Every structure is written in C-alpha cells, then in structure tokens.
Amino acid sequence: MRQLSEQEFALIHARLKSLNIRYIEVYEEIFDHYCTTLENVPALDSQTTIAKLNETFACSVVKNMDKELEKSVSKQVWIAQLEFLKFWKHGVKGILIGLVGFFALAISILLIPASELILVFLVLIFCTTGGIYFMKRDAMNFSFQHKSVSVSSIAVIKRVGLLNSLMCWIWIMPIVLSGGNILSNNFFAIGMAVATILSIIYSISLIAVASRLPKSTLL
Amino acid sequence: MSNNNLIKGSLQTIILKLLEENEKMYGYEITQRVKELTAGEIKITEGALYPALHKLEAEGLLSTEIQQVDNRVRKYYSLTKDGQKQVTSKMSELQGFVENLQRILTPDLKPGFNI
Structure with a gap:
C-alpha cells in the first residue's frame, strides 16, 4: 500500500x-x-x-447513489419520528412535559378569541420551524456554487418545508375564500387548534430526530 | 461472469453473509472480498453496492461507524442484531432458489439435491 x-x-x-x-x-x-x-x-x-x-x-451512478441514500435516510427519519411519538417510552418526565404543553394550548384556545388564535398558532409553528432550520442550518446554501450537504439535514428540512406549505394552505385558503369572516367561526378555531397541535407534535418529533442526527462536514 | 443482473437479486444476501463472517467492512473491502472469493468471476459494481448498503442500513439490518483514516473518513458497516437474525433466513432463501434453479436447468437432478 x-x-x-x-x-x-x-x-x-x-x-x-x-x-x-x-x-x-x-x-x-x-x-x-x-x-x-x-x-x-x-x-x-x-x-x-x-x-x-x-x-x-459516472454521473448517472452518483446521482442514483444520492437518490437511494436520500430514500434510505428519509425512511430512517420517519422511523425515528414514529419512535419519538411513542410518548410512553419517554418516562414520567416526557409524559409530564407533553401534558403541560397540551394544557397550555387548551387553556390558550379557551381564553383567546378565535380571531386572534391564528396569531398564537402561527407564532408556535414559526418557533418550532425556526428551531429546526437553525439546528440544520448546515444544509442551507445561499451561494451559487455547488455545495455537498448532509443528507439527514436535508431530510429534516424537506419535511419542515412540506409541513409549512400544508399549514399555509390550511390557514390562508379558508380565510381568503371567506373574506376573513371564518375567523369568528368557532368550528374553524377548533380545526385550527387540532391542526396546530398535530403540526407542533410533528415539528417537535423532527427537532428531537434532528438533534440526534450526526452533523457531517467535508474534511 | 459478466451479467450483473444475475447478482442483483442476491446482492443483499452476499453483503449480509460477508458481514457475518467479518465483524465490520467498508465498501471497497466488500468488492475486493467478493472478487477474491470468486477468483474475479463475480465483480460487484459500486453503483449497486453502495445503494444496497444504504438500504440495508435504513432497514435496520446494518449499523455504521465512521473512522478517520489518514486525511479522510471511512464508513464501516456491521450487522445489527436484526441483521444477524436475517442472515440465516436470507441464506436459506437464496440456497432454496439456487436449488430450484438447478432443477430447472438440469431436470435429471434428483429432488433434495444440495449445492
């Protein structure tokens, strides 16, 4: 050698x-x-x-390797997320944190008028999303030059992107279509609450997965 | 043998078997070991090997370990507990297939023939 x-x-x-x-x-x-x-x-x-x-x-081989790795890691991230959602595995501390979060959200739904709830929910969603983007900032490239990035970071960022787009459709479309009148509807507020809770749980599971994933950097 | 299509279906079993015999291996090492065992008759293409390794890792059959070698990193693959369990079943599945294939190719062969 x-x-x-x-x-x-x-x-x-x-x-x-x-x-x-x-x-x-x-x-x-x-x-x-x-x-x-x-x-x-x-x-x-x-x-x-x-x-x-x-x-x-060759180029085609490498592209296929990229694609296959992305598929594999995406699957791993999903499995890790599902594993995280099994709250009974987190012990008493995990269950208590979950309950506190749930009740805080339930109280805010009861006390804050439906028309203002959207702001509370959007802040919560942006906070969790911002946290994920910050944790996986190594995957972001703002230059025109090509840069290889960590596959696990991309898998997490993609999921956040998908979640954000979905949430925008859920919030904005009914408001636009109803000319804002829907904000005073209690059923819409409950729908918003359910969607927000699901979105936050999903984001928290992503944050937990993201924090466990190794950060790869080129030597 | 130049036909890689014949290897494709059994690539995962080959990888699992090699990793059962060797505690941990990296990509290049696997290709060389296969070449060595088959006197160069079977060459695993890297384009198929690495995606297969990543797939097995995603399925939880392999675990990885990164080691610094000189001025680069090397990814070692090893069997997980699930992977160890899978080796036996994958091996008997492949052996059964080869047996049946042999029966089709040489019908005179008696049932129960083992390779």
Whole structure:
C-alpha cells in the first residue's frame, strides 16, 4: 500500500466536485473508494485507475447513489419520528412535559378569541420551524456554487418545508375564500387548534430526530 | 461472469453473509472480498453496492461507524442484531432458489439435491 500524492488527491477532488454530488456522505464514501483503490495500485497505473474509477462512478451512478441514500435516510427519519411519538417510552418526565404543553394550548384556545388564535398558532409553528432550520442550518446554501450537504439535514428540512406549505394552505385558503369572516367561526378555531397541535407534535418529533442526527462536514 | 443482473437479486444476501463472517467492512473491502472469493468471476459494481448498503442500513439490518483514516473518513458497516437474525433466513432463501434453479436447468437432478 502506498501513500497518495497531493496531485492525486487534487485530481480526485476535482473529479468529485465536477459531479456535483448532492450529499456529503456519498462524496466521502466515493472519495474513500478512490483513495483505497489507488493506494493498492502502483503509482505508474494511477492515471488509468482514475480513468476506470471515473467510469465506475459516472454521473448517472452518483446521482442514483444520492437518490437511494436520500430514500434510505428519509425512511430512517420517519422511523425515528414514529419512535419519538411513542410518548410512553419517554418516562414520567416526557409524559409530564407533553401534558403541560397540551394544557397550555387548551387553556390558550379557551381564553383567546378565535380571531386572534391564528396569531398564537402561527407564532408556535414559526418557533418550532425556526428551531429546526437553525439546528440544520448546515444544509442551507445561499451561494451559487455547488455545495455537498448532509443528507439527514436535508431530510429534516424537506419535511419542515412540506409541513409549512400544508399549514399555509390550511390557514390562508379558508380565510381568503371567506373574506376573513371564518375567523369568528368557532368550528374553524377548533380545526385550527387540532391542526396546530398535530403540526407542533410533528415539528417537535423532527427537532428531537434532528438533534440526534450526526452533523457531517467535508474534511 | 459478466451479467450483473444475475447478482442483483442476491446482492443483499452476499453483503449480509460477508458481514457475518467479518465483524465490520467498508465498501471497497466488500468488492475486493467478493472478487477474491470468486477468483474475479463475480465483480460487484459500486453503483449497486453502495445503494444496497444504504438500504440495508435504513432497514435496520446494518449499523455504521465512521473512522478517520489518514486525511479522510471511512464508513464501516456491521450487522445489527436484526441483521444477524436475517442472515440465516436470507441464506436459506437464496440456497432454496439456487436449488430450484438447478432443477430447472438440469431436470435429471434428483429432488433434495444440495449445492
């Protein structure tokens, strides 16, 4: 086994970067594969080996790896969320926190007028969503340059995005369609409460999952 | 053997079996081990191997461990308890399939033939 030269490392990185690999985990696994393969061949065969590896890890193969990893991690996140929702597994402390939250919400529904409840609910939703975005900020890229990101962070962020869109439809559409009159309707307020409770439980389960997921960064 | 389609259906079983024999392995190591065991007759394509590993991990049959090797990270895969249980059933499933295939290809073979 030999040590790779700086030039070889640069060649591998250049190739992998040109593939626009979406996830850090895929990037690292392919990078290790390239390095280990090259370490086991003489330096003279380096160029031909890299060419062969480039064929093996063609763009379509890498895209498929990205896609499959995303599917697998998405499944893992969902399983972890379901596991988190089994409140009886969190012990007395978990059950008490859940009950306090539930009663706080129930009291606010009873005391605050229906027309103002939407604000309370939106604040709650934005707080939990903001928390998730903050925890998984490594997945966000505001530059025009491609950046590989952590697959688990993307899986969590995508779910929050989906939840936000869904909540917007649930809140805004009936208000727009009724010209705001629906805000004084008690049934709508109860509907809002149920949707908010579900949304918050979903978001909290995502926060719990997100906090347990490892943060991947490229070396 | 160049036909990768024949390997595809049994790839997960191959991975589980190899991991049963070796405590933990990484992607490159698995491809090399298969090549070595079959004298180069079977080559697992990396494009199929890594998604299969990720799928097995998502199903809870494999666990992973990241180790720093020189200036990079290496992902090691090992069997979980569920994975260990699955190896036996997957192996007998595959052996049964190969037996039946053998019967189709060579009908003169007596039932109960074992490979």
